[in-house]
Amino acid sequence: MTGDIAAAQTIGSATAATDEVPAAKTIDSATTATDDIPAAKTIGSVTAVAGDIADPADLDRLYDAVRARGKGLDIVFANAAAGSFASLEETTAEHFDQVFGTNVRGTLFTVQKALPLLNKGASVILTSSVRADDGLEAFGTYSASKAAIRSYARTWANELKGRGIRVNVISPGTIDTPVLEKAVGADKVDEARASFAARVPLGRMGTPREVADAVVFLASEQSSFILGANIYVDGGEKQF
Template identity: 50%
Template sequence: MGKLDSKIAVVTGGSSGIGFAIAERFIEEGAKVYITGRRTAELEAAVHKLGDKAKAFQSDVSDLGSLDRLFTAVDKEEGRLDVLVANAGVIAASPIREASEEHFDSMFDVNVKGTYFTLQKALPLMPDGASVILVSSCLATKGYPGHSVYNATKAAIRSLVRTAAAELVSAGIRVNTLSPGPVDTPIIEAQVGSPEAAEAFRKQAAAHVPLGRIGRPEELAAAALFLASDDSSFSTGMDLVIDGGMTQL
């Protein structure tokens, strides 16, 4: 018997990296999982790997109409949503002196606006006992140079979780934050542009982690399973930081 038997879950940004690992673990534990993303080919490849308990839905979280279509489909096909993982996000670097309005808007539109309205539009489908997981970052509490906008978006997510948890406690819906540290995902190559630069980034990031390495997606999936399942039935409004001790020691 799995910890999420017969549960219906949505994982945004679920075609690769942490989102894919979360979807995979949820399916192993008995859930049916809708994964979303902006690129259809990547979604279809992910569903092929995940099997028949996964369903892909092309969606851009910064587009409210796209979110409406997603949750209308889930409502029509399933009638409820037991677990929401708002994982979709983007990251780009820029020092404050050079940051453009486009740089600012692009990250706030996805990381904050997208997460906020993903939560809002999912709520009508969520029954008593449902779980919401909003993915933030350990950098929400760090003054990491060059990432002022990204860090601010993730701090906003942490704040949102506190208010949402307080508002939804009477409905029996738990809301928690999952905050990863550096994790070995394809986003590293996307950020730095070459395999050699990616390897250098991994070594540099690991040097800041007390455990001496960066994380694995499956480690974040295990943490997400805890927050999604009854194992965390006495937890709401919390921030589960999985960063190898980077912000804690």
């Protein structure tokens, strides 16, 4: 599905809008001007930095803003994503570079550049996907990129445990975001929702808030004994 950056932004905004974690919240969007980030208007005290996760210079600007606050980072949620359908035959270098540039390179350097700012006991949460576990036709590049995120999380959890930093992953399933209507059109969105819901054991699509709640849990002290884990937020989609 195209527009995965917008879907990631919806989940990111839902996470930032929760009030369970008393932390500075920084929003990173590849396509949205700061004034158009909804959560930046509703959270309260927030520093919003718009940029491209795949651009090291933009990441430097982001972390310069964090550094200026002088408090370091307790939480990093690397959530930006890109994806579109392309079969093996249709995959181009440009398609591969876009997907892996955002999902893998972007996530790698988001976390790497945060390292000097991470406080002891910080939590790093990465976003993978249930698509990393299946062979959805014509979605191989996206699926492979999300499998790479899962692999990175295991390694980074091992590398950073000595600093008391926990690295974990969430893998959302079929989540109802505005991207769906944009992808299929307003006249077909109800039919699409019903089709997606039929594949989920709980009989419905998930919500951005449900994904956000899992992120908040991993960011909190309630998950202090969870390290290198992958939490599915999928209504049982990949469990049965």
